[in-house]
Amino acid sequence: MHTMKLLKWLSVLSTLGMVFVLTGGALVTKTGSADGCGDSWPLCHGELIPSEITPELVIELSHRLVSGGMGILVVILAVLAWRQIGHVREVKFLAFLSVFFLFAQALIGAAAVVWEQNDFVLAIHFGISLISFASILLLTLLIFEVDKKFDSKSLIIRKKHRLEIYAVSFYTFIVVYTGALVRHTESNLVCGSWPFCNNAAPLDFANYxxxxxxQMGHRLAAAVLFIWTLTACIRLMKSYSHSRVMRGGWGIILLLISLQVLSGALIIFTMLNLGIALLHALIISCFFGLLCYFILLSSRSSKYEKES
Incomplete structure (x- = not known):
């Protein structure tokens, strides 16, 4: 009982910590602090204690320290979860993923500092961090599920709906990549209007x-995601009206994607307000994490179908 309590605390801290890692990474990119420590890693400018302190250095170094601390915490969480609840079908796989992708994103970040990378490669960094966050979030939900805090085992998702959940989750990852590409290419404010680049001439693409x-590729991809999520939500909530997990989960998913669209528009209207931009990154992280939970439930449903 004492170990499970510790495990729950570790999982919650790890999930919250990954939120700081994700938003910290977005902060580094949005404030142009990626070169705050020069081209050295893990030290700043090759110094244990930097001699010249700048705002960019503080942001970059803080992100590195938080990521390093999270690396230790997640390894402890993964080992304890493996030992205590490794009998649960998904735990060992998620424990491995959470550690692997957390270190993968750290190594990609280090490579970007030491060796200059193009924007298309750098945009992958946020996606890798997102997978790590989702793995830790799912591990947390499994730990609380084992402790009987909520029960989703009665939910059986039909094959056609499972396939749609897989597809919309994969497409979300693509949309996330295009959003990261907008940040890394500094394309946030190249269009002065919303939803079109120029509302006065919405179809004038000749001089783009x-x-x-x-920027407009990301907006189009995001619009498709919003419409797809809305229609999927209506279908799933209607088909599984008996399930609190499905109704509640997809209700939250619809709320998150609506807030994501709103925050994306506000980024333009507020001329890249930093708080709104960070909120934009946080909302899509929660959205993707919740979709991954339904991937987990879908994989269970597939297993139950095969056994029956």
């Missing part, structure tokens, strides 16, 4: 710059 194509 590369940055404007990236």
């Amino acid at each position: 710059s590369a940055e404007q194509w990236i």
